[in-house]
Amino acid sequence: MxxxxxxxxxxxxxxxxxxxxxxxxxxxxxxxxxxxxxPVSPLAVAGVAFGIVFxxxxxxxxxxxxxxxxEVRADTLYIxxxxxxxxxxxxxxxxxxxxxxxxxxxxxxxxxxxxVVYTAGxxxxxxxxxxxxxxxxTALQERLRDLAIESEPTDAV
Amino acid sequence: xxxHPLTVxxxxxxRAVSLGWGVVVGFAGASSIPFVDARxxxxxxxxxxxxxxxYEVARYRRFTYALAGTTLELRSGVLSRREREIPIERVQNxxxxxxxxxxxxxxxxxxxxxxxxxxxxxxxECVSAAAADDLQTDLRRLKRAAARGDADAEDATGxxxxxRPGGEAGAADGVATTGGELDATAGATDEAExxxxxxxxxxxxxxxxxxxxxxxxxxxxAQPVVQPLLAPLVGDLAGVTTVVALVVAVLTAVALWVASxxxxxxxxxxxxxxxxxxxxxxxxxxSRRYTGTIxxxxxxxxxxxxxxxxxxxxxxxxxxxxxxxxxxxxxxGSAAAVPLATRGDVLALARDLExxxxxxxxxxxxxxxxxxxxxxxxxxxxxxxxxxxxxxxVTPLPYAWAPALLLVLAPVAAHLKWRNVGVALxxxxxxxxxxxxTRRTRVVPHDRVQxxxxxxxxxxRRRELASVAIDTAGxxxxxxxCDAERASAIRSRVAERAVDAVGARRDGNDxx
Numbered sequence: 001m002x003x004x005x006x007x008x009x010x011x012x013x014x015x016x017x018x019x020x021x022x023x024x025x026x027x028x029x030x031x032x033x034x035x036x037x038x039p040v041s042p043l044a045v046a047g048v049a050f051g052i053v054f055x056x057x058x059x060x061x062x063x064x065x066x067x068x069x070x071e072v073r074a075d076t077l078y079i080x081x082x083x084x085x086x087x088x089x090x091x092x093x094x095x096x097x098x099x100x101x102x103x104x105x106x107x108x109x110x111x112x113x114x115x116v117v118y119t120a121g122x123x124x125x126x127x128x129x130x131x132x133x134x135x136x137x138t139a140l141q142e143r144l145r146d147l148a149i150e151s152e153p154t155d156a157v
Numbered sequence: 158x159x160x161h162p163l164t165v166x167x168x169x170x171x172r173a174v175s176l177g178w179g180v181v182v183g184f185a186g187a188s189s190i191p192f193v194d195a196r197x198x199x200x201x202x203x204x205x206x207x208x209x210x211x212y213e214v215a216r217y218r219r220f221t222y223a224l225a226g227t228t229l230e231l232r233s234g235v236l237s238r239r240e241r242e243i244p245i246e247r248v249q250n251x252x253x254x255x256x257x258x259x260x261x262x263x264x265x266x267x268x269x270x271x272x273x274x275x276x277x278x279x280x281x282e283c284v285s286a287a288a289a290d291d292l293q294t295d296l297r298r299l300k301r302a303a304a305r306g307d308a309d310a311e312d313a314t315g316x317x318x319x320x321r322p323g324g325e326a327g328a329a330d331g332v333a334t335t336g337g338e339l340d341a342t343a344g345a346t347d348e349a350e351x352x353x354x355x356x357x358x359x360x361x362x363x364x365x366x367x368x369x370x371x372x373x374x375x376x377x378x379a380q381p382v383v384q385p386l387l388a389p390l391v392g393d394l395a396g397v398t399t400v401v402a403l404v405v406a407v408l409t410a411v412a413l414w415v416a417s418x419x420x421x422x423x424x425x426x427x428x429x430x431x432x433x434x435x436x437x438x439x440x441x442x443x444s445r446r447y448t449g450t451i452x453x454x455x456x457x458x459x460x461x462x463x464x465x466x467x468x469x470x471x472x473x474x475x476x477x478x479x480x481x482x483x484x485x486x487x488x489x490g491s492a493a494a495v496p497l498a499t500r501g502d503v504l505a506l507a508r509d510l511e512x513x514x515x516x517x518x519x520x521x522x523x524x525x526x527x528x529x530x531x532x533x534x535x536x537x538x539x540x541x542x543x544x545x546x547x548x549x550x551v552t553p554l555p556y557a558w559a560p561a562l563l564l565v566l567a568p569v570a571a572h573l574k575w576r577n578v579g580v581a582l583x584x585x586x587x588x589x590x591x592x593x594x595t596r597r598t599r600v601v602p603h604d605r606v607q608x609x610x611x612x613x614x615x616x617x618r619r620r621e622l623a624s625v626a627i628d629t630a631g632x633x634x635x636x637x638x639c640d641a642e643r644a645s646a647i648r649s650r651v652a653e654r655a656v657d658a659v660g661a662r663r664d665g666n667d668x669x
Binding site: 075076082084085086087088089090091092094095119120121122127151 | 480606607608609610611612613614615618623628629630631632633645648649652653655656659
């Protein structure tokens with residue numbers, strides 16, 4: 001069982017930061033409009049909102065990181081994840097259509113990548129592994145591609 | 158080959174009908190604006206009509222199609238010209254539809270679809286009905302020949318007909334009428350057998366049973382709202398309004414039921430399912446005839462559906478889910494194979510298409526039933542809180558406490574839901590069931606499985622339950638609320654069987 005790279009925590013925390021800033025701004029503006037008289041200053045409201053949302057976001061990122069596991073097995077790719085809803089997915093290599101590796105700007109900065117496995121199933125690109133170290137992502141993509149070719153299906157559907 | 162000459166008449170007629178409103182508006186406008194002479198309007202309309210006729214004639218003259226060996230060639234376009242070649246082996250579906258107008262003129266529209274993209278690759282509007290049937294048959298024949306790499310298409314057709322297992326007709330006997338009823342065009346060009354004929358009696362029955370009982374509840378829930386509205390109309394003698402409201406409710410229910418029945422009747426009028434080699438072909442429709450093919454080699458899952466009403470009378474319907482652009486009318490997704498037949502007949506036909514073994518359904522553990530009961534009770538609680546809040550804060554409601562009575566129903570509803578959830582595994586298939594109002598039983602062959610996922614929400618984990626989603630190219634089948642360990646076992650087993658089954662099929666194909 002492999003785990004994600006710890007730097008993914010930074011990536012997800014950055015997401016939480018953005019959300020917290022936006023929500024804090026909204027809370028501050030609503031408080032400054034003053035529809036109901038609040039005894040505290042809008043800045044304090046914004047600060048508290050930011051604190052709560054950011055702490056929750058980081059906590060969620062930690063839990064999410066701890067829930068993530070994946071394994072490249074003999075015939076299948078196995079993935080386990082989810083904080084509130086736990087999901088364990090099995091993808092037989094015979095069903096793999098193609099494998100992508102994606103790297104967003106933030107991921108590039110952190111030296112991470114996301115590996116996306118496509119099947120013909122109705123859930124489409126449901127199977128993606130985020131927070132994989134860049135060189136590992138490339139290796140994983142190549143390995144999965146080789147495994148998919150090895151077990152070549154005659155008919156993808 | 159060209160389209161049918163009457164195409165010009167049909168298309169101008171259709172355009173004229175849709176433009177008819179514009180004509181009316183034009184005249185009304187002309188009479189109200191003093192500067193514009195009515196004669197000018199007539200002249201403009203005449204020019205427009207002439208232009209339309211000219212365009213349609215030119216379109217007809219430019220449009221040619223040809224079935225040349227391995228491709229379907231189309232040339233079309235009045236101003237910008239287009240030539241298109243469609244490799245026949247890529248053709249997925251050939252659909253023929255006939256509207257009322259087309260049937261009067263003896264025409265039909267043919268749509269040829271390939272797997273790529275959601276749009277129709279070739280649209281022949283219109284050819285004669287006979288030519289449409291011929292084209293459909295020829296395309297299928299050539300496609301099969303192309304798939305075999307066989308030069309002689311005629312031989313290929315004969316071969317596939319002989320190769321069909323003899324037991325098939327016998328197995329489907331309960332629902333089949335013999336091939337003798339086939340009309341001349343289909344019978345002469347292809348060996349097809351009617352697998353299912355809906356017939357008058359079953360059509361009427363299917364229409365009558367198509368009603369969703371849940372709609373009734375809406376009618377009766379709406380009654381407290383209707384009653385005060387009626388009061389000023391009928392006078393407020395004690396009891397009169399209640400009676401009138403009841404009558405209105407019953408009449409509305411009947412009207413809804415008739416409307417639903419009429420819709421089903423028009424949809425499935427003259428439904429017939431024909432099997433030709435590896436394809437199922439259906440015909441249906443009252444005002445507009447639909448003909449479509451269901452390619453069996455693309456079969457993903459079979460779905461047996463029974464509404465509560467149908468279950469009570471021992472009836473069911475069957476649909477075949479194929480791969481392809483899900484959501485389009487015929488290009489993929491779900492196509493009804495049998496709108497209504499007795500449960501036994503439906504299962505016999507389903508087994509004929511995809512032989513799956515009989516297996517007893519495993520119901521979820523009883524703690525799942527407790528979970529449903531709690532869920533429904535919470536729902537009732539929310540409703541009660543809402544009505545109480547409205548009663549206290551907004552406007553007085555006469556029976557604000559009434560939702561509390563629904564609490565009695567929560568355990569009953571939970572039991573009914575629980576009794577209709579289930580999963581069964583056989584050597585080659587996974588069978589999954591759910592739904593009380595409409596019970597859907599999905600049969601997934603292991604060699605069609607794309608991914609398997611076990612998921613457990615926070616609430617499911619509290620009771621050690623989990624759901625297994627078995628995904629195919631034609632939608633997923635979910636086994637709800639299994640015991641957590643059992644869910645893992647199902648996941649491993651299905652994934653293992655999927656790998657084996659695909660391997661086995663591959664080996665089988667290689668040895669040919």
